[in-house]
Amino acid sequence: MLPPSSDRRTADHADDVIRGLSDVAGLRVVPDPRLADLTTLRIGGRPRALLECETAHAVTAAVGALDAAGVPVLVLGGGSNLVVAGGDLDMVVVAVRNREIGYREADAGGAGGIIVRAGAGLTWDDLVADTVGRGYGGLECLSGIPGSVGATPVQNVGAYGVEVAQVLHRVRWYDRAAGTDEWVEPAALGLAYRTSVLKNTGTAVVLEVEFRLDPAGRSEPIRYAELAGRLGVAPGERADPAVVRRTVLELRRGKGMVLDDDDADTWSAGSFFTNPVVPEERLPTVRSRVTERLGAEQAEQMPAFAAAGGVKLSAGWLIERAGFGKGHPSSSSPARLSTKHTLALTNRGSATADDVIALAREVRDGVFEAFGVELHPEPVWVGCSI
Template structure:
């Protein structure tokens, strides 16, 4: 484990934003990560609980310009193990610090399918179950069999099943516990996936992906071809990390797609999608999902929209991403986000919910029109 030292946290986030922290260490092994966790236990409802920050790939973080005044652990643990099961699935376990896209490519190289539609997503393996990361019709909650965590309250390692994790749209029991405590209670050590031994993808579920592949919804095609197509689609939206492309200096999709109980509040032309259980795939009755990007665009915010000097703008390729044009501050991003939220509320009566985790700041800090 590296010696603790002061460092600017912008070096660890895809937004390239965030002020200094006085104690930053890098955990390269599981033992180093466990040592950090053991040194920083969590007492729920306790007074003066020390705040700590865990950073994986930094792709879902917006950190205050003032930084973080507490210990920071950058998780860089690595390792992948594969186990054959008695079913048609192959069980693959990856350490939390593994790069997500490299892991996806590795599974496809082993002849395993399931994760191909999640290609090109920045970040680490350990972050995926917290957010129930999803894209192009697939969510990790469908494929995760268990997650190994360190419980900072109990002071011990626990193994949580998919049922324990209670996945929902961009949420999980891990995320809800973190929100409730104001700091992570469960630190992900490793994630285990059940994948198919097949060269064919999961059935294609997403219309844009099906169109790019020139196939019907529900078709299975080469998993490698799906990966290539997804990465091309993501790159066209500035959603593949590229130091020369400021549209990728972001946290990806900044807002989740709203889920409404009453679809009648939506304009007739607004997109409507069913809401499904990530484990069973069953439709959840009485819930309708719509497109945050559509709402943003039709509230009058076009690609590249900016405030003031334009240090932070909506992506020039996709209105759902807020971007750092090279000299932005976190405050610039928050001001832009607050303006977009207010505009969508005024136009449609729907409140957009941010997807990134805010550290030391809040969207309520933004200056709204």
């Protein structure tokens, strides 16, 4: 069946723009793309086209031309924080693949140290491994996080007590409204818990990122109790970055949080829900809902930490206590919670986007029913919503 004529016009229009980009150095049009092959949840349909861009210039040329023509664009890194609808998708995917890396000494006037500059398309963990391999501290706690360098400021990536905001020096971005390519300070990014001005807005494309490193072989202070315990250091102390990296990777593997083609527990988008922050005055109500359901001891043990805007609860704890155990709903379900970590929704190989969305809704609604706490998804939704 032929598409309706307005769709046909859009398709022809997108094809014209893509033809116009074919001479751009470092840009490759990939035939017959499927988002399911490009996302770690292994779901997602067919976009109009996939443009692989190996230079920052190719990225800005592609996004600039598509924006000017009004063609919807999905900027893609490693696809590890995406929930993408199935079927035909009215968008062109621009995959950011510039991977250069360089080091310099920081200006004497600043905080000192070493600055590493990396292309947005470099695999994040390759950058962490390179910095740690040179004996530089700073990124080690963020070892093993999938995805690209350019996506790390998008949701202020964090793990084991460190967030990108703590080590970020500058970002080079392409401002899509103004059509400008410029370096901006971290303050321009509005970085907060798993978010920034870039998340879910698409206002700019990150082209390069600079991070501040410690050349004296000291990690960031170890703030996460489980990691400090494994390392045998007091919380707040520093350690050898290489040892921290090794230990973080071990901890992450135990939770299915390092991508592994042989382990379906890692075929996910990582933590599916952010840890909910509730106003302080709501905490007693939540605790009494926990008491009603599980008893006073559990209510007392419920993890709750002071955070910006109130008290941060543990999404994983709430999910498990609401009745969604590891592996929920069953070993034969195509989409199910990881058998290692209740916060990860996984595709066991044959799940569709609808299967994943149905499971996400079940968990979100179940937690709300049990404790009156609303969970918010962490990944970016493309062509669908929870």
